[in-house]
Amino acid sequence: xxxxxxxxxxxxxxxxxxxxxxxxxxxxxxxxxxxxxxxxxxxxxxxxxxxxxxxxxxxxxxxxxxxxxxxxxxxxxxxxxxxxxxxxxxxxxxxxxxxxxxxxxxxxxxxxxxxxxxxxxxxxxxxxxxxxxxxxxxxxxxxxxxxxxxxxxxxxxxxxxxxxxxxxxxxxxxxxxxxxxxxxxxxxxxxxxxxxxxxxxxxxxxxxxxxxxxxxxxxxxxxxxxxxxxxxxxxxxxxxxxxxxxxxxxxxxxxxxxxxxxxxxxxxxxxxxxxxxxxxxxxxxxxxxxxxxxxxxxxxxxxxxxxxxxxxxxxxxxxxxxxxxxxxxxxx
Amino acid sequence: xxxxxxxxxxxxxxxxxxxxxxxxxxxxxxxxxxxxxxxxxxxxxxxxxxxxxxxxxxxxxxxxxxxxxxxxxxxxxxxxxxxxxxxxxxxxxxxxxxxxxxxxxxxxxxxxxxxxxxxxxxxxxxxxxxxxxxxxxxxxxxxxxxxxxxxxxxxxxxxxxxxxxxxxxxxxxxxxxxxxxxxxxxxxxxxxxxxxxxxxxxxxxxxxxxxxxxxxxxxxxxxxxxxxxxxxxxxxxxxxxxxxxxxxxxxxxxxxxxxxxxxxxxxxxxxxxxxxxxxxxxxxxxxxxxxxxxxxxxxxxxxxxxxxxxxxxxxxxxxxxxxxxxxxxxxx
Numbered sequence: 001x002x003x004x005x006x007x008x009x010x011x012x013x014x015x016x017x018x019x020x021x022x023x024x025x026x027x028x029x030x031x032x033x034x035x036x037x038x039x040x041x042x043x044x045x046x047x048x049x050x051x052x053x054x055x056x057x058x059x060x061x062x063x064x065x066x067x068x069x070x071x072x073x074x075x076x077x078x079x080x081x082x083x084x085x086x087x088x089x090x091x092x093x094x095x096x097x098x099x100x101x102x103x104x105x106x107x108x109x110x111x112x113x114x115x116x117x118x119x120x121x122x123x124x125x126x127x128x129x130x131x132x133x134x135x136x137x138x139x140x141x142x143x144x145x146x147x148x149x150x151x152x153x154x155x156x157x158x159x160x161x162x163x164x165x166x167x168x169x170x171x172x173x174x175x176x177x178x179x180x181x182x183x184x185x186x187x188x189x190x191x192x193x194x195x196x197x198x199x200x201x202x203x204x205x206x207x208x209x210x211x212x213x214x215x216x217x218x219x220x221x222x223x224x225x226x227x228x229x230x231x232x233x234x235x236x237x238x239x240x241x242x243x244x245x246x247x248x249x250x251x252x253x254x255x256x257x258x259x260x261x262x263x264x265x266x267x268x269x270x271x272x273x274x275x276x277x278x279x280x281x282x283x284x285x286x287x288x289x290x291x292x293x294x295x296x297x298x299x300x301x302x303x304x305x306x307x308x309x310x311x312x313x314x315x316x317x318x319x320x321x322x323x324x325x326x327x328x329x330x331x332x
Numbered sequence: 333x334x335x336x337x338x339x340x341x342x343x344x345x346x347x348x349x350x351x352x353x354x355x356x357x358x359x360x361x362x363x364x365x366x367x368x369x370x371x372x373x374x375x376x377x378x379x380x381x382x383x384x385x386x387x388x389x390x391x392x393x394x395x396x397x398x399x400x401x402x403x404x405x406x407x408x409x410x411x412x413x414x415x416x417x418x419x420x421x422x423x424x425x426x427x428x429x430x431x432x433x434x435x436x437x438x439x440x441x442x443x444x445x446x447x448x449x450x451x452x453x454x455x456x457x458x459x460x461x462x463x464x465x466x467x468x469x470x471x472x473x474x475x476x477x478x479x480x481x482x483x484x485x486x487x488x489x490x491x492x493x494x495x496x497x498x499x500x501x502x503x504x505x506x507x508x509x510x511x512x513x514x515x516x517x518x519x520x521x522x523x524x525x526x527x528x529x530x531x532x533x534x535x536x537x538x539x540x541x542x543x544x545x546x547x548x549x550x551x552x553x554x555x556x557x558x559x560x561x562x563x564x565x566x567x568x569x570x571x572x573x574x575x576x577x578x579x580x581x582x583x584x585x586x587x588x589x590x591x592x593x594x595x596x597x598x599x600x601x602x603x604x605x606x607x608x609x610x611x612x613x614x615x616x617x618x619x620x621x622x623x624x625x626x627x628x629x630x631x632x633x634x635x636x637x638x639x640x641x642x643x644x645x646x647x648x649x650x651x652x653x654x655x656x657x658x659x660x661x662x663x664x
Contacts, residue, residue: 221561222554222594229553229598251601258602262554262594266561269583270590272615276608283604 001177003043003154007098009177010147016101019140022066025133027152027162028055029115029126031195031306033253033298034234035260036158036170038217038226044178045157048217049230052169052186052237053161054195057329059115060162061126065134068108076110088127095128095155099135116325121197122300128155129162149182166330167241169234188241189330194314196307196324200277209301212264212271219268229259250296250308257298264301275303281321288320295320333509335375335486339430341509342479348433351472353398357465359484359494360392361447361458363527363638365585365630366566367592368490368502370549370558376510377489380549381562384501384518384569385493386527389661391447392458392494397466400440408442420459427460427487431467448657453529454632460487461494481514498662499573501566520573521662526646528639528656532609541633544596544603551600561591582628582640589630596633607635613653620652627652 036051068074073096075082075089082089088111096107109131115121132152136143143151145163149170153160161168164185173181207215216223233256240248264271282305285297293316295309307324309317318324368383400406405428407414407421414421420443428439441463447453464484468475475483477495481502485492493500496517505513539547548555565588572580596603614637617629625648627641639656641649650656 221557222591222598225553225556255598255600255602258604259554259598262598265597266554266587266591266594268587270587272590272611274606274611275615276612279604279606279611280608283607 006177014141016099016139023134023137024064025130026062027126027129028060029121030055030161034256037260038213045153046178046181047172049227050172054167054329055165056327061130062112063130063134064110065138066108068106070106073107078112124156125158125162128152128159146182191330192311194309195327198281198305201303212301215267216263220263220266222266246310253298254296273302278303281305335430338509346473348431348471355466355469356396357462358394359458359461360387361453362387362493366588369592370545377485378510378513379504381559382504386499386661387497388659393462394444395462395466396442397470398440400438402438405439410444456488457490457494460484460491478514523662524643526641527659530613530637533635544633547599548595552595552598554598578642585630586628605634610635613637
């Protein structure tokens with residue numbers, strides 16, 4: 001199954017005909033508490049396991065889509081036009097190919113991130129989620145959130161989780177065409193929940209998560225145990241969410257992130273995303289917990305560390321991490 | 333099966349009667365290239381997998397055993413007497429219980445390490461191997477190396493590998509009494525082989541390898557894949573030894589060590605032995621390799637890093653790591 005065929009099936013006859021001159025949309029970034037690591041279908045970004053994230057509210061991507069008076073797509077990021085061979089421009093154009101009204105139809109795509117990309121929050125998730133919503137508005141499809149989640153996933157796996165606010169679960173699904181692989185918002189609201197970003201390194205990671213995932217799946221025997229671990233962690237984290245048990249949620253999220261990094265460490269060749277500063281931050285979190293501060297961490301495929309804590313601990317967390325950027329996902 | 337029963341079986345009627353007033357022995361420390369991580373029998377230190385190490389020649393432990401004119405064992409380490417409740421004194425006395433001629437017989441044990449313990453080379457392996465040899469001389473048993481390997485293992489698992497020089501393989505064995513779980517010297521000699529110690533942290537690790545192993549085996553699902561990984565790595569490393577292929581040997585040893593650390597990272601709660609300096613050293617090794625220097629590393633259950641390289645690279649390795657302590661295992 002190709003992404004093109006999936007889009008045809010999804011649109012079910014809805015035409016790719018512009019309804020106006022431009023359309024805009026916004027989507028939040030998200031941080032996974034139970035990680036997405038490993039695809040069962042590379043072309044459709046279908047995951048091996050379920051995953052669970054929290055959306056970052058006002059931190060995300062604004063996207064505006066219009067027709068470009070040009071022979072090829074033009075892509076702007078935060079006000080500056082990107083060269084067509086940059087990673088985001090290439091990936092955006094590849095996605096736009098799926099909904100292009102005609103071969104000579106060129107898009108003008110303006111993306112603006114309110115998520116500080118330098119802080120290690122992935123912007124591709126919010127970017128492709130906003131792009132899917134902008135396309136929906138541009139073509140007047142009126143797709144539902146689940147359909148948009150599938151559409152966004154074709155651009156970037158974790159974008160499937162950026163269509164909703166709050167806690168979001170992405171069901172891996174089993175269908176070959178991925179029509180059952182979308183994310184849904186969970187009922188739980190947790191106004192006191194906080195995510196903190198520690199900027200340890202702002203340069204781009206040398207190995208992207210797509211390649212890192214593939215290496216784990218293909219070369220790390222430990223990966224066979226990963227799906228079982230995710231299911232166990234997901235069950236425990238859902239129970240912790242239901243009970244508002246921050247200690248359990250934090251412990252499970254921390255363990256799940258470290259287990260993902262274990263898959264990279266045991267890959268061949270090994271992948272180490274950690275910098276010396278990463279280990280120092282992890283140890284500082286553990287020392288803070290020893291000292292009675294309710295703070296936990298998660299990490300993605302990069303050197304940066306994200307803190308998880310409740311509002312009541314914010315002052316003490318800031319005492320230990322003066323440079324932390326704090327996000328309140330449920331506060332508008 | 334208890335250690336006591338194993339010793340009875342091993343001695344096969346040989347009495348524990350002193351043949352003289354004192355006996356002395358020496359055994360080298362060893363560094364595992366294929367790691368020992370996980371026991372199938374805690375009391376007998378029987379391992380789940382085979383392992384392979386290189387002995388460190390002149391770096392090791394001298395042990396002198398005599399009868400003490402006292403009511404309890406007295407243990408000296410590097411000239412200073414240890415309090416009976418220190419870790420080494422307790423473990424040594426527990427081992428001496430296995431060969432004690434009578435309940436009121438007290439030993440005087442003098443141990444002197446030429447291996448710099450602060451450099452992260454384990455001294456318990458050489459210590460218990462030398463103790464087994466000293467007891468053999470003290471009682472005049474004339475046990476063979478394999479029997480001494482079994483006897484030493486009862487004190488510390490990796491001590492089984494410290495009875496021989498050069499490259500040594502410890503066969504896990506399958507027997508319940510561990511009579512087939514001993515180490516043998518491999519034929520390969522490699523005079524140019526070098527081991528370098530980087531002293532990153534001289535303080536004792538907060539969690540010993542015994543507890544770390546247990547936590548990996550009991551809580552880390554990835555552990556199920558570890559025995560298969562070890563067999564694959566062992567086969568590749570033996571082939572590299574046979575062909576004198578340092579690049580393959582180094583790559584396999586590095587990967588095996590990181591996979592062991594992955595088991596700790598994915599344990600519950602997670603175990604991180606790395607310090608910021610550990611990650612910095614690893615990255616410096618990788619950067620050196622990028623620059624064409626033939627240097628690899630291995631790590632044990634602690635923050636220190638050991639370098640693996642050939643004599644021809646020593647000068648360049650010292651250029652990158654000015655503080656490295658270099659050992660030539662095959663040079664006398």
